[in-house]
Amino acid sequence: MSWLSAPIDAVAWVFQGGAVYVFALMAVACAVAVVVSQNVVRMAFWLILSLAATAGLFFSLNADFVGAAQLLIYVGGTLVLLIFGVMLTASGPFLQIRSRPGEMVLGGVVGLLLLGVLLSSAISVDWGNRGPRSAGTTVGVGFNDPASGNTTRELGMKFLGANPKDLGSNRSTLSPGFLLPFEIVSVHLLVVLIGAAYLARTKRRRDVSAPPAT
Amino acid sequence: MSTVLAAASIAELLAQYIDSTWAYALTALIHAALVLGFFGVAPLVYIWLERKVAGRIQDRLGPTRVGGKFGWLQTLADGVKLIQKEDLCPEAADRMLFRVSPYLVFVASFAAFLVLPWADGWIAQDLDIGIFFILAIMSLEVMGVIFAGYSSGSKWSLFGGMREAAQVVSYEIPMAICALVPVTALGTLSMAEISRMQSGSILNWMVLHDPFCFIAFFVYFTVATASVKRAPFDLAEAESELVAGFHTEYSGIRWSYFFMAEYASMFAVSGIATALFLGGWNSGIGLEQAILDPLRARGGAGFLIANVIAASIFISKGCLLVFVQMWVRWTLPRLRIDQVMTTCLKYLLPISCFLFLGITVWPLAIHRFTGRTTLLDSVNVMGSELGAPKANQAFRPELVPVQKESAARPAATEPAAAVERKVEDEQAGQAPAAAQEGQVQS
Numbered sequence: 001m002s003w004l005s006a007p008i009d010a011v012a013w014v015f016q017g018g019a020v021y022v023f024a025l026m027a028v029a030c031a032v033a034v035v036v037s038q039n040v041v042r043m044a045f046w047l048i049l050s051l052a053a054t055a056g057l058f059f060s061l062n063a064d065f066v067g068a069a070q071l072l073i074y075v076g077g078t079l080v081l082l083i084f085g086v087m088l089t090a091s092g093p094f095l096q097i098r099s100r101p102g103e104m105v106l107g108g109v110v111g112l113l114l115l116g117v118l119l120s121s122a123i124s125v126d127w128g129n130r131g132p133r134s135a136g137t138t139v140g141v142g143f144n145d146p147a148s149g150n151t152t153r154e155l156g157m158k159f160l161g162a163n164p165k166d167l168g169s170n171r172s173t174l175s176p177g178f179l180l181p182f183e184i185v186s187v188h189l190l191v192v193l194i195g196a197a198y199l200a201r202t203k204r205r206r207d208v209s210a211p212p213a214t
Numbered sequence: 215m216s217t218v219l220a221a222a223s224i225a226e227l228l229a230q231y232i233d234s235t236w237a238y239a240l241t242a243l244i245h246a247a248l249v250l251g252f253f254g255v256a257p258l259v260y261i262w263l264e265r266k267v268a269g270r271i272q273d274r275l276g277p278t279r280v281g282g283k284f285g286w287l288q289t290l291a292d293g294v295k296l297i298q299k300e301d302l303c304p305e306a307a308d309r310m311l312f313r314v315s316p317y318l319v320f321v322a323s324f325a326a327f328l329v330l331p332w333a334d335g336w337i338a339q340d341l342d343i344g345i346f347f348i349l350a351i352m353s354l355e356v357m358g359v360i361f362a363g364y365s366s367g368s369k370w371s372l373f374g375g376m377r378e379a380a381q382v383v384s385y386e387i388p389m390a391i392c393a394l395v396p397v398t399a400l401g402t403l404s405m406a407e408i409s410r411m412q413s414g415s416i417l418n419w420m421v422l423h424d425p426f427c428f429i430a431f432f433v434y435f436t437v438a439t440a441s442v443k444r445a446p447f448d449l450a451e452a453e454s455e456l457v458a459g460f461h462t463e464y465s466g467i468r469w470s471y472f473f474m475a476e477y478a479s480m481f482a483v484s485g486i487a488t489a490l491f492l493g494g495w496n497s498g499i500g501l502e503q504a505i506l507d508p509l510r511a512r513g514g515a516g517f518l519i520a521n522v523i524a525a526s527i528f529i530s531k532g533c534l535l536v537f538v539q540m541w542v543r544w545t546l547p548r549l550r551i552d553q554v555m556t557t558c559l560k561y562l563l564p565i566s567c568f569l570f571l572g573i574t575v576w577p578l579a580i581h582r583f584t585g586r587t588t589l590l591d592s593v594n595v596m597g598s599e600l601g602a603p604k605a606n607q608a609f610r611p612e613l614v615p616v617q618k619e620s621a622a623r624p625a626a627t628e629p630a631a632a633v634e635r636k637v638e639d640e641q642a643g644q645a646p647a648a649a650q651e652g653q654v655q656s
Contacts, residue, residue: 041364045311048357064341072350075357082360083379152342 019060027053038098040085044078051075065152249327249338257477261289264477264540271544299466306367307463315365316464316471318358323475325351326482331405333495333524334510335517344405345397348486349390352441355479356382359443359450359460362472366463374459377551378443378450384558385440385447391566392434395573396420396427396490409494416498421491424580426572431491433566435535438483440558442476445543449551477536484535485528492531495524 030050034043051074058067099107161177228237262277265288269276281287303312329344331337341347356378363375397403399420400411412418421431440447451459461472488494496502502524510520549557 039308041361042308042311045314045361052354064347065343068341068343068347068350071354072346076350076353079353079357079360079379079383082357083376 020057023053023056023060026050027057041082044082044085047081048075048078051078063151065155245338250324253324253327253478254474256481257474258289258293260477260480260536260540261292261473262286263537264543267537267540268544271541293470296470297467301468302463302465304367304463308365308367311361311365312463313468315358315361316468316475318361319355319475320358320471322351322354322358323479323482325354326479329405330482330485331409331489331494332528333521334406334410336521336525337406340404340406343403345393345403345408345486345490348405348482349386349393352479352482353382353386355475358475362464363450363460366460368463370456370458370462371460374450374456374462378460380551381443381447381449381554381558382441384555385437385562388433388558388562388566389437389441391563391570392430392437393486393490395430395566395569396423398570398573399423399427399577405489405494409489409496412493413496413502415500416493419491419493419496419498424573424576426569426576427491430566430569430573431487433562433569434491435487435538437558437562437566438487439539439542440554442479442483442539444476444480444539446546446549447554448543448548449554454548480536480539481532484532484539487535488528488531492535495528497527 027050030046030053033046034050037043037046051070055067055070055075058064058070159178159182161179228240231237232240262285266276266284268274277285277288279285280291303309326348328338329341329348331340331344337344359378360375363371363373363378366372396408400408402408402411412420416422420427422428443450449459451461453459456462461469464472506520506523509516
């Protein structure tokens with residue numbers, strides 16, 4: 001059964017942390033496809049795949065909550081983009097989007113600058129033993145086994161202001177957590193929503209001179 | 215990957231005979247095949263059932279010939295026919311998107327099955343945020359529908375796709391809020407934990423827990439029917455107006471993928487309803503305490519048998535709800551698109567907001583007036599046989615309470631056990647922060 005060992009090894013590699021690389025490659029490849037394609041709806045399609053692959057990246061790193069939030073907010077949010085894309089490009093001048101050379105240069109420069117920032121911050125972090133989880137190796141802070149809720153519970157505690165790292169040590173105060181900022185942002189969003197609904201509603205024109213309709 | 219459908223047990227079994235890496239890989243394949251098999255077989259049965267139900271409601275017989283009695287092989291015959299059909303792609307279509315979109319729908323629908331709790335210990339991924347995950351992933355199904363509508367290069371398809379988009383964007387909100395109602399009462403998002411909490415008497419089922427959950431069940435079921443685009447909310451297809459809506463241009467096996475996904479999603483939303491409101495894998499007549507739990511405790515084959523029984527209870531409940539969806543489909547006429555929107559935004563959304571508000575106040579009110587935490591006095595209190603929550607065993611944060619005076623701190627000479635006991639006593643007595651955490655975890 002030696003011919004079976006290669007695929008089995010591949011499966012085992014994926015389960016032992018290789019999925020991270022698969023998803024990372026997929027995210028990058030789809031992101032390139034977004035840039036290359038010229039049709040808005042196709043761009044949306046590749047964007048969805050890229051964002052979904054990022055969610056997969058989070059899942060394979062045991063960050064369930066972040067992954068699900070990525071699916072709900074980013075991939076779901078692309079839905080609206082997609083709808084606009086379809087509505088704008090079902091016909092007409094926007095069917096194909098071609099960028100001029102100047103725009104390409106400008107976009108390229110901005111992209112490279114962003115890449116520089118990301119790379120420098122990625123390199124400056126001391127990763128230590130926080131690499132992808134693999135079987136048989138001890139894992140560092142931030143990775144819990146699935147029975148203890150992966151990273152979700154720590155996130156929830158942090159949200160309420162209890163830092164899991166501080167537990168067990170004598171501390172006189174708790175940090176305020178993210179509950180208040182979160183609530184402020186959500187109320188803000190609600191205000192924006194109501195404002196948008198007010199602006200977008202159908203305006204009934206009232207003609208004063210005309211006799212009332214019967 | 216030991217969480218795969220209790221992979222641990224079967225993997226250990228296999229590991230006795232073969233290399234452990236192979237055992238894990240094989241186990242993963244077996245379990246993936248089981249879930250995929252259910253995902254494939256359930257639509258097969260449901261499509262047959264749909265025809266029978268439709269036939270009976272319209273005073274016909276439905277399929278009778280294929281496969282002998284009751285025409286039970288009808289779907290298989292249809293499947294063979296669909297595979298043989300030519301895989302057409304219209305001239306005006308965006309070929310790549312046209313070909314890919316059935317798979318998008320299919321994958322999104324299948325991913326929901328990853329967190330459905332079949333039985334205690336039989337859940338593909340027991341995520342702490344199971345219900346959040348399932349709502350997130352099920353909302354992706356609409357993407358495939360919109361892509362199909364757009365890429366077909368047909369007016370009917372585009373109309374169908376845009377209707378579906380409008381419908382899903384609106385119905386997602388009441389669906390999530392309704393799912394939050396039992397979650398608020400139970401205090402956990404994990405599907406397995408939610409099901410475990412409802413064990414024991416039927417009075418522990420969330421649907422009978424309080425009036426808000428009772429109404430939320432019906433609102434959820436209505437919204438879920440809309441979210442899987444079933445009649446009376448099947449505006450995306452609307453045969454009488456749009457030929458066949460978003461899948462007008464599809465034929466053959468790609469067309470059938472849409473339908474497999476639709477019927478599988480019907481079971482998925484019914485499974486969520488079962489887990490959230492109808493007690494999940496619990497029988498509601500105390501079967502668990504009497505038979506299944508002792509059987510499960512014996513391990514090995516006992517565990518397997520107990521879980522097969524529990525899983526069949528779960529699947530039966532899900533199928534019952536799917537049957538109700540079919541019943542509704544063949545009884546009610548299709549709504550107009552503006553009526554669909556009105557139903558959601560003007561009725562279902564305010565109702566679900568009210569229910570959510572109500573469930574947050576309910577425990578305080580009921581405890582104030584009756585001294586109990588539930589309305590009906592059940593045989594065994596909800597979650598009583600749960601013991602300490604699973605969360606606490608695995609991850610117990612040891613928050614040392616705030617100590618004003620240094621003298622209150624235990625001296626270094628005291629034995630470690632005594633110190634710990636003291637700290638625990640203090641934790642139980644005071645420390646609001648610790649209480650808060652307990653709430654988060656429970």
